[in-house]
Amino acid sequence: MPKGGVAYFSAEFGLDESLPIYSGGLGVLAGDHIKAAADLNIPLTGVGLFYSKGYFQQRIDEDGAQQQLYPPIDPDASIYPVQLVRDAEEKPLVIEVTIDGRQVYAKAWSVQVGSVTLYLLNTDVDSNSGEDRRLTDTLYPSDPNVRISQEILLGIGGARLLAALGIQPDVWHMNEGHSAFLALERIRTLSAEGVPFETALEAVKASTVFTTHTPVPAGHDVFPIDLIDRYFSHYYWQLGTDRERILSLGRVDGAFNMTRLAVSTSSKVNGVSKLHGEVTQDLFHRWMPYIPRQDIPVDSVTNGVHIGTWLADGMKRLFDRHLPSGWAVRTQERDVWSSVRDIPAAELWEEHQRAKSEMVRELDLPIDMSGDGPLIIGFARRFATYKRALLIFRDLERLARIVGDPQRPVCLVFAGKAHPADGPGKELIQKIVELSREERFKDRVHIVENYAMDKAKKLVQGVDVWLNTPVKPMEASGTSGQKAAMNGVLNCSVLDGWWVEGYNGRNGWAIEGATDTSADLQEQQDSDTLYRLLEEEIVPLFYKRGERSFPMEWTNRMKESICSLAPVYNTHRMVSDYWNNIYVPATARGRRFVADQFEVASRVAAYKQFIRGHWSAVHVRKVDILDDHSSRIGLNKVAFRAEIELGVIWHKDVRVEAVGSDGRRGIWKAKLDPVQQLAKGLYVYEGVAPSVPIDIWKANVNVRVTPVSPDFASDFEMELAAWGGVPCPS
Template identity: 85%
Template sequence: MPNGGVAYFSAEFGLDESLPIYSGGLGVLAGDHIKAAADMNIPITGVGIFYSKGYFQQSINEGGSQQHLYPYIDPEASTYPVQLVRDAEERPLIIEVRVGSRQVYAKAWSVQVGSVTLYLLNTDVESNSDKDRRLTDTLYPSEQDVRISQEMILGIGGARLLAALGIQPEVWHMNEGHSAFLALERIRMLSAEGVPFETALETVKASTVFTTHTPVPAGHDVFSIDMMDRYFCDYYWQLGTDREQVLSLGSLNGTFNMTRLAVSTSSKVNGVSKLHGEVTRDLFHGWMPHIPRQDIPIYSVTNGVHIGTWLADGMKMLFDRYLPSDWAVRSEELDVWAAVRDIPATQLWEEHQRAKSEMVRELGLPLDLSGDGPLIVGFARRFATYKRALLIFRDLERLAHILNDPQRPVCLVFAGKAHPADGPGKELIRRIVEISREERFKGRVYIVDNYAMDKAKKLVQGVDVWLNTPVKPMEASGTSGQKAAMNGVLNCSVLDGWWVEGYNGRNGWAIEGATDTDPDQQDQQDSETLYRLFEEEIVPLFYKRGEHAVPTEWINMMKESISSLAPVFNTRRMVSDYWHKVYVPAIARGRRFVADNFEVASRVAAYKQFIRDHWSAVSVRKVEILADHSSRIGLNKIAFRAEIGLGAIWHKDVRVEAVGADGRRGIWKAKLDPVQQLAKGLYVYEGVSPDVSINIWKANANVRVTPISSDFANDFEMELAAWGAVPCTS
């Protein structure tokens, strides 16, 4: 990549099954992201880790216990599409990272994905101790010392690698918080050039963006302050500031939180679906309770999948025949996919049956597909408890009746891995194996071991229904159902993640997903919905034959699924969104902050310091709500009058507004303007409500003061707000 462009950091990349350095959805999403960027000629460079033993190879023994195998991946073997990165003298390029009290060395390997290069660091270097040579062996190690070491190699080492290669990105994209130490390294580099810490921080923040994928607090990497001191004791001072200021960037509840660090050092933060954006705002609201959750600056770019990777060959041939000739490069256009409805039902069904037969053969499933049956339901994903793999087994007698109807048989196929340290997840696998061996479920319930991209492709292309039953709203996005949809496989899913946006009532089935209720009650309600859907809708529709002895109504639903979902949930749309909504603004912002010897970055840093130094003097001293009362601002409207103490802060450097709940989980805001100065630093502000129909007394209305600047990335960049005596709840 020439200077400029985007550096895309991720702990895992799932490009292909031939390079097993990924664990699941996050890595596959990262792989699809850079493949789409290559397709679209968007200048991206990937940075990750080459794991010498990958995630793990899974086998399931006779007792149903998951076994973990870690075969060595030799990057020099011809079976892996990687090349050693060399310097100008053709020597292996070695990157050094001080990890605690020792120097650790890493080689770099590269993978070429079209026009995009992915660089992968690995510490299996002779200069390292035996222990350090093993640091990058496995993905997501349970040992905290190994985990923080890996993340230092990824973030700090990755930034140094790009510098050594002469690559100067204009945007740095952190895909999840594992790589967030890159922000500290970039500050260190600027500090070494004589740039003050505060200015360096603003410079780095301006050109950094962060995507969070994890909707639950436990999913975010956290290190103790003692551990941070052990590993960064020789590093703090190199950033041009003291230990406390460095730690404050990630400090949360007495620990160092990598997501907090990523948020503190990014100008834009996004979730991976609209619902996930809302859930993330709820999560981050706990960090900054003085800002209403609706104002937490989290955006959303809903995930998509790479069509070229996940589409069955037969389906691609059909699309080539019936869609516009350039459909593959216009796949984000809705009109392109309208022609799916013109594909003859018999041809679409034949291609689906071909994919189904290939799946059965490749996965070794002992199924007889004569007569187009049985209806095959796929459930394949990481075995984490919140994904509720056992939901469909809640009523075994009822399930057995559904699966064993001799006229309308149904089969369930499960696949997935549990993290080696996840005991409950491994128990899910054991239980499914146990159920599959019951006489009533033999030949009806299967579990496929060692789930990876090769088997995932067969499953999303070949099953009839894709089942997804997470606890709402704990799935950030999910992409497996998107892969299934483009292949004509119908989704039956909880309305969580991407499916809330994709479901239209005609392209699959929805499980509402009860929330804010007892977990057992939620499981009961959702399982009841699931059984009813299979009994009354899914199974009857699948076996209802029409003209030419094919399930015409089912095929119409397949067409609706493809035409409504494929154009929206693909990586061309996703990467286009990132480019226009995230990368381009960050490029412009980054350039502006470094121009003229960091003039804007320096000004913003000084301004923020001034605001912080004097914010304690800001107060909302008196609030009056004048319902149906005239004021000097407006007549016969609800008016607000407040006395605001600003101390040394200029009145044009703050926004004063009335804020209240709108009764629909949103908030309304009414700008207040200064109308009188009572004394130095003390003003009267007035304004009127935006809607005369608001019941002001039920709106928990209050007055808020926030610092503003045209140089801020968002209205709440400083995470500061001063409220009146009445707390605002929304």
């Protein structure tokens, strides 16, 4: 029986346009993730759903309205062979889940991506009712009953599928919260073996990791509690605990939040860029108000893209000629990419022009490509309001002057789908179509319908500038700009997501994206910055030819973009980070927790129950700040003295700290040590501050007590803290 490796669960996977079981960036990222795992020989198994009709095919009618078409997927049409999974007797393997009180059956399909197998569940099975056969027709249905049914199938059904296949992963990776029910199924399995609930929870948590991609509360799946009761009333008792304990794992503001469930059942949580990690800390701080935002246990692994998928064929051949041998499997090495600087500029420009002409031809764009053609700016992504597709149209007269200059023409190419239920998103498409028909924008503004991976490849390879204008900080990462960058396309983007990390002042352009003002003022400032960049820098640089037939300074910037971004923002680096920083530690942790009949998991569960049962007795009774006074710890330094009441909790099971604001959204901490026991359970703690602000009282100083254990995955795993009477840092 296969044992070990990583089980990677995602609601969507974008491997290729011929297998349209993805809606956008999350799915494409998941597809790139498993491709990189295969390249690096990382033992990983993918688990998802096989949507019979996939994400919709988009048509834009004469009025600019988006129409959704749902043709069935032909499994044989994919360049990745899709095969029905069969059992030892060569019969189709079928798994069973209970959904709303009825038995629902699902067959499994497999897709082989190098050494990685992706398993996909589908309910189009003869033994199901007509309604249940359609459960896996489409992605992200608006009906909450179908949505929760799909997530039960993905999480619970996916875990049962792996068990049926004899696959026993060391690490379970939830890519977004859609699959979080898998943690409950794993607990149920252990409960059936006689493992107590709290012990099972700790064992599952130890080997589970969670990646969140959504920076706003509205982007997380939330179900009413009565809906959870309806679908799980038969299931609660099977987990070895009561309904309230199960609901507590996901309850937020009176509803059941799938992201909260994922966080509660994972030992490691990460965002998909450094900034997104911080934004996620802000978001989770609402759930953990007694922990400062900076201490919320969220790490980050910045997304990357699969170079083999997204690099133009002509660029691959160019790199084959000029980069060191084996460059395609050495994509994380900066020295490999530094050879791009030695590529003759004329060759690089010629290859880009070839990709640009191919894009215009393949996408049937009515753009005159005589000479080098116009400067083409691409904007392609899901049409959601926060991505601000209309930002560049804020001042129509100014934009008309920019694109309409006969000596320096500029074209805008838009592409993307709006979710079928997103009315405002559909209106954005309609508005762009209307504008493209105005005389001043005719032949200057174009929209490409039915955006998918095939068209995305042409766009990221062929445009001259990749435009990204989200409301900061609502772009978790964004990867389309990374795909463009490796092809020599220059980014012009709000400093959000990955671009905050990638931009160096020489490899593209930055729109500052102020966040401390009103939305309207922010939009005004961002659009002004964008227009200024186009007028003063981007357009002049593109058309600056001098005695050459191509723009030398522009191609130098293309080289800088490739050299600085390609070695960092690729999935080989990303998956290596997951392997070294998340998968390997989680493997060791998971094995340790289940060894010797769950000895560590049982101990941690008992310890947490004890702490929770007695935490209400923990108090910071008195805090003194001793400025320039001596203490038992030090002389002539800012020192802290606190009386801490612990009750029956051992003083070595807590950490006591003075915590203060540094005035720059950061905090400092000073450890306090017990120096005297005043009575049973009552201690005096003292400590000296580190380098602190001159006015200690303006630092919002406080003393806190937190439970600690060497077995915890983070210092704040229990989400508990007792503070003194003054406000805690936020």
